[in-house]
Every structure is written in C-alpha cells, then in structure tokens.
Amino acid sequence: MCIIFFQFDPHSVSAYRFILAANRDEYYSRPSKPADFWGNNCDILSGLDMEKGKEGGTWLGINKKGKFAALTNYLQPTNRLNVLGRGYLVTNFLTEDVDGLTYLKKISSEGHLYNGFNLITADFNKTKGDTMCYYGSKSGQEPKTLEPGIYGLSNSLLETPWKKLVLGKKLFTDVINRSNELSPENLVQELINVLNNEEVQMPATDIEEQGQDFIRPFLKEISALFVRTSFYGTRTNTVILVDAKGHVNFTERTMLSPDINQWKVSSFQFELEI
Known part of the structure; x- marks a missing residue:
C-alpha cells in the first residue's frame, strides 16, 4: 500500500505551485536506495528500486527540467x-523528452504489459504553464489533465474515498491551509507528521473488497496512513515543495531497511531549469 496527497496550484504567485506528501509502503526485505541524484551531473532525483530484475525503477522522482512522476500499484487479489x-514507468518519463499527457497516452496502450497501476505526471514550465496528468490502468478511461486542486491517491483509482484517504486528505488540507504561515522547514515537518498518522481506519470495507482474501489477514494494519506489520509497512515519507519561482525543496525520511527503528532524513534543494 502507498498513499499520495498533493496540491496543484499552477497560478500561485506568492506561495507554492505544487506540494506533495507521499508514503511508500513495501516489504522490508526489498532492497532499495534512498533518494539521491543519479550520479555526477545528473538532473534526476529519486529513490531507486534494487530488486533483482527491476533495478533502476522508482516509485517517485523529479528532475531539474521540471518533470515529476509518481506511481502507486492498484490493489488486486492476485x-x-x-x-x-x-517502476520503469516513472524512470522512463523522467528520462524521455516527452510531455506528460503524450507519455500517458502511449502508456495507456501498453497497460496490459503491467499489473494494475496509477501514474501521475507533472511538467513545470514558466513559459508554457504547469500541467499535471493522471492515468489509472484499471479505470477504463483515457489519461486526463488535472484541474488545479487538492488530490489523494492510494492503491485504488484517483480520489477513491477509502477511509484512510479521506482522513489523510483532510489532515493534508488542514496543513495546506496554513502553509503561508509556516516556514518551509515547519511545513515539511507537519506534512511528515500527517504521513506518520497511525490511527486505524476500520471498517475498511472498500479495501477488503478490492483486495479480497489477499488483504484480509493484515487489513487492520494497512487501514492506517502509516502502515506497520511484521514484514511490510511504510518505509519512506517524501515531501516535495515547488514554489512560484521554481525553487524545489525535496525531503525524504526513509527506513534503513530492515530496521524499523532506524531512519535517515535527506534534504535536497535546487532550482528548476525552466
């Protein structure tokens, strides 16, 4: 299970044009690298999957040219x-010279090659204007451009009102409404606090129905925003702030796998080259 909350405000002149708070939930045993730029002089910033056969994929990333993408899996019984x-869906977008909607239209024709997924893309560009797009491979719909607003996405389709998503979106919105009063550091910390909320959101009938027998043994544990089981759970919190001038503040808090008691916080700041 993963969860993403974001505000898209492309016309903001005094505050943030994009704010994102996301949790990556994964098996503790799955190897991965914490967020960093991809080698010397590389403009792409993300964590990386190091699972054998899937090395180099990622769940979320941004580059200095103003491209962003994030992925969640679609919960299925099998x-x-x-x-x-x-994970290559994100990696390929960040490395290809193509806009988000064009990329998602291409991916929509290849969706059958993957297990179910949701993919969000963004292109931040002062000249052409910012755009965000979404495609859900299980939606039965074409990729679409998103209107400005606040959104939530977990392991169902965009804005599916799972109880944990509704709670998280409310908490996220409460922080966003105070964002102009907070320093960037305090804003990041409050969003991380939202991501680490452990309130169980039962009954989770929608999650149970979508996941069926696969999900029932640990349904209670995954009904919270911050997931913790003996073998699987929230391993990474990510907060991204993009202000009106194109300054990016990227903060990742990641578990030093497989120890749930040890965490590393990494922060990156840079200017978009657009």
Whole structure:
C-alpha cells in the first residue's frame, strides 16, 4: 500500500505551485536506495528500486527540467508473474523528452504489459504553464489533465474515498491551509507528521473488497496512513515543495531497511531549469 496527497496550484504567485506528501509502503526485505541524484551531473532525483530484475525503477522522482512522476500499484487479489516492472514507468518519463499527457497516452496502450497501476505526471514550465496528468490502468478511461486542486491517491483509482484517504486528505488540507504561515522547514515537518498518522481506519470495507482474501489477514494494519506489520509497512515519507519561482525543496525520511527503528532524513534543494 502507498498513499499520495498533493496540491496543484499552477497560478500561485506568492506561495507554492505544487506540494506533495507521499508514503511508500513495501516489504522490508526489498532492497532499495534512498533518494539521491543519479550520479555526477545528473538532473534526476529519486529513490531507486534494487530488486533483482527491476533495478533502476522508482516509485517517485523529479528532475531539474521540471518533470515529476509518481506511481502507486492498484490493489488486486492476485498479481500476474513475468510482467514488466511498474517502476520503469516513472524512470522512463523522467528520462524521455516527452510531455506528460503524450507519455500517458502511449502508456495507456501498453497497460496490459503491467499489473494494475496509477501514474501521475507533472511538467513545470514558466513559459508554457504547469500541467499535471493522471492515468489509472484499471479505470477504463483515457489519461486526463488535472484541474488545479487538492488530490489523494492510494492503491485504488484517483480520489477513491477509502477511509484512510479521506482522513489523510483532510489532515493534508488542514496543513495546506496554513502553509503561508509556516516556514518551509515547519511545513515539511507537519506534512511528515500527517504521513506518520497511525490511527486505524476500520471498517475498511472498500479495501477488503478490492483486495479480497489477499488483504484480509493484515487489513487492520494497512487501514492506517502509516502502515506497520511484521514484514511490510511504510518505509519512506517524501515531501516535495515547488514554489512560484521554481525553487524545489525535496525531503525524504526513509527506513534503513530492515530496521524499523532506524531512519535517515535527506534534504535536497535546487532550482528548476525552466
């Protein structure tokens, strides 16, 4: 399970044009690298999956040219084996010279090659204007451009009102409404606090119905925003702030796998080159 909350405000002149708070939930045993730029002189910033056969994929990333993408898996009772790794959907967008909507239209024709997923893309550009797009491979709909607003996405389709998503979106919105009063450091910390909320949101009938037998043994644990089981849970909090001038503040708090008691916080700041 993963969860993402974001505000898209492309016309902001005094505050933030984009604010994101996201949790990556994963098996503790799955190897990955914390967020960093991809080598010397590389403009892409993300964590990286290091699972054998899926090395180099990622769940969320941004580059200095103003491209952003984030992925969540679509909860299913069973997943097909021998399909393409979904993390490459983000990696490929960040490395290709193509806008988000064009990319998602291409991906929509290839969705059958992957297990179910949701993909968000953004292009931040002062000249052409900012755009955000969404595609859900299980939606039965074409990719779409998103209107300005506040959104929530977990392991169902965009804005599906799971109880944990409704709670998280409310908490996220409460912080966003005070964002102009907070320093960037305090804003980041308050958003991380939202992501680490452990309030159980039961009954989770929608999650249970979508996941069926696969999800029932640990339904209670995954009904909270911050997930913790003996073998799987929230391993990464990410907060991204993009202000009106194109300054990016990227903060990641990641578990030093597989120790749930040790965490590393990394912060990056840079200017968009657009």
